Amino acid sequence: MSGPPLFPLVGVPTFLRAPYQPDLDQLDATIAVVGVPSDEGSPFLPGTRLAPRSLREHSMRLCAGGAGYYDAGLRRTFLEREMRAGRIVDVGDAAILPTNAPASFDNVTAKVRGILERGALPVALGGDHATTWPVVRAFAGEPMHVVQFDAHLDFEPFEHGLECTNGHGFRHIAASPDVAGLTQVGIRGIRNGRRQLDEALEAGNRVVLIDEFREGGLAEALAAIPAGERCYVSIDIDVLDLSLVPGCVSAEPDGMSYPELRDALGSVARHLRVVGFDLCEVNPMLDVGTGVTSYLGAHTIVEFLGRICAEAEN
Ligand SMILES: [Mn+2]
Incomplete structure (x- = not known):
């Protein structure tokens, strides 16, 4: 290793200090990280539009040597090959047009489609959870499964002219002809409502409530999907316990503990072929201290990426 070490606050933040390649015509990578700084779909408190930038900043505390990370428990280095070869790149942000959610969503879809056309795996930094649907629809043409980690079903009915909030995304996704099945994991709490649960089940979704998850429900749900099938994963950070995500x-x-989520993501990467994923609902405006929620979000993304790349090698 030559030169002085790179400290977290030194340098221009891209995700994991990856090369910045906003021109998708020039994209040549295995993994393309894209920011979706939109919180137009948040009926409660805004602020998730700040997350892509915050996740990038906190990612600079990880893999600081530029050659992956070492997992002491597994005695194994992850992401080393990809980082050394410059195969992880940051393509910047989708062009968000504040106050115009449908046009913003079109731009998100176009950006992700551009990533897919260049053969890279998109990793989307939300944004609120309304931003998953425009990412998923960019995959149109080849069927895939969707696995959602979330406290909530996000299966609200399209009423009162509302379709683009963070409570509606997975109703669009479940109805998409290109989505072979939707598995919703970590669901809990008293805000989902009977109608949402009934309609999610009627739509054929596999709903794994948090108690079922703790009794092996994810393994059961995954076993119903043939190994190696294409799968998109969406992570709402609220799948983790409230105490972890201020x-x-x-x-x-x-909610889940961090190791529960990490291992669950690992089991998805092991059983299915992950073709893209996102992490949503980090809100830096509410975060405390050193930015623990942004840090945990970046940490989750990096460990999941590590598992996905390790599975691709196997
Ligand atoms: Mn949620």
């Missing part, structure tokens, strides 16, 4: 407006008690 910077999240939708946080709920009785």
